[in-house]
């Protein structure tokens with residue numbers, strides 16, 4: 194069986210052709226790098242997504258429009274797709290105290306997944 | 318009025334401006350960046366999704382991370398950054414060019430330089446530009462403005478959205494709005510193919526079950542005070558199917574209908590623009606028709622990857638340094654957009670150096686062939702497994718490829734795709 198997929202790991206967006214071999218393993222072609230093979234396997238077996246969102250900053254209100262009221266955050270690696278909404282709820286429940294440095298861990302090893310949520314910019 | 322002199326001044330402190338300035342500083346020239354916003358980074362600050370920096374940093378970063386990493390390269394340099402400062406006027410007629418800037422701190426600031434780098438980025442097309450008929454209710458935003466509201470100011474513009482246009486900002490916002498609890502009902506695109514990157518169709522629409530209506534025109538925005546819905550009409554074989562029109566109820570409309578290079582300032586300084594890109598016409602050094610005025614990044618043509626912006630801007634910075642030392646290309650050839658090529662940037666190639674060209678195609682095709690001809694003779698071909706207008710194509714042309722142009726008086730290099 195042959196399937197077409199678009200690798201979403203990076204903006205190159207390689208078009209992958211995935212063939213399932215008789216032993217059940219997958220043969221991937223069309224990928225420009227090895228990560229395409231990993232993506233095809235994960236996407237068909239246990240899809241994951243990078244999550245980027247924003248977190249509340251302690252003390253920042255809406256009084257000043259145009260002001261920076263949110264801290265951008267992201268997962269260190271892709272997180273299982275079916276759990277993304279739950280993870281987002283955990284991110285939205287944060288109230289980050291400044292100063293914060295890019296890379297600071299805000300949520301460590303979320304639910305034992307090995308995935309951290311980190312700050313994506315420095316704010317003081 | 319405060320007045321300062323530099324070898325070169327860069328207008329705009331986004332990825333392009335920073336990358337160009339770093340090269341100038343490295344080459345030993347005094348250089349300043351003028352940026353309207355309070356901080357550097359440009360549009361990157363509001364692009365909180367990942368997908369930046371794969372080429373530049375060999376890592377997948379979010380926009381703010383990319384901007385900060387770039388900014389860290391400025392520390393330790395002698396580059397002067399004037400943030401919160403807007404260039405109001407550029408006088409580029411004489412050898413020493415003058416920028417009149419406005420800043421809350423100094424009032425009017427006058428900067429003199431031998432070279433100017435245009436790096437002002439682009440702006441979004443809005444409802445007026447594409448003339449959507451109907452009511453004028455509240456709740457219509459450009460996707461980039463909505464992105465700023467949600468990601469920086471923490472304000473969600475509505476609960477039920479329809480996105481008009483399938484550009485990347487719209488697609489990214491479809492996911493972002495879905496992730497902040499807004500229901501995105503549809504993305505409506507007039508063309509038969511999406512205008513954003515395929516990966517964004519997959520991860521921003523398919524993941525959320527958001528329908529993409531291709532070949533559909535938004536014929537009316539409905540609503541008295543606030544948006545109540547949009548009327549959408551299918552297009553079949555080039556004809557509007559009025560009897561098949563339908564209304565999608567919503568309270569918010571986001572427009573993602575394209576970006577236009579920000580060239581008001583360039584025009585008043587006499588910089589010639591290319592009608593296909595709305596950016597300046599530039600030679601192989603990325604210099605405009607006004608000697609000493611260079612352009613790079615989204616002000617030159619709209620790029621889809623910041624990594625290409627940084628790469629192009631670095632070359633611009635290096636070329637400005639060359640130009641300041643009096644070095645000019647000795648032999649150039651005109652570039653011509655051949656069949657199925659919408660535009661090429663720059664507009665000229667240097668016959669004695671390695672050139673990098675960016676181009677966009679007019680067609681969607683699997684298994685296409687890119688062809689470079691010098692004076693009608695094929696000198697290079699490149700297989701392309703898949704091409705589409707939203708994905709920029711790069712071509713490298715070196716002295717060897719261009720050898721046969723050397724003898725002729727007005728050589729033409731034509732790039733086509735079939």
Ligand SMILES: Cc1cc2nc3c(=O)[nH]c(=O)nc-3n(C[C@H](O)[C@H](O)[C@H](O)COP(=O)(O)OP(=O)(O)OC[C@H]3O[C@@H](n4cnc5c(N)ncnc54)[C@H](O)[C@@H]3O)c2cc1C
Pocket residue numbers: 204328329330331332333334351352353354358359360361364367368369370402403404405436437438439461464485486489579582613614615616620621622623624626
């Ligand atoms: C929503 C969105 C999503 C994107 N997604 C991706 C992605 O996933 N991956 C990727 O690699 N790229 C992506 N890009 C593209 C990339 O981010 C941009 O192409 C790049 O950052 C543009 O850099 P720039 O320096 O040319 O322009 P900008 O970042 O726009 O910088 C121009 C600067 O000039 C300043 N300016 C303008 N006029 C004046 C003036 N008169 N005086 C003083 N200052 C002035 C502006 O304030 C601005 O800061 C995305 C872009 C957008 C908008």
Ligand code: SF4
Pocket residue numbers: 200201202203204205206207223224225226227228229230232
């Ligand atoms: S296969 Fe590699 S290069 Fe291609 S999209 Fe995936 S990660 Fe990017």
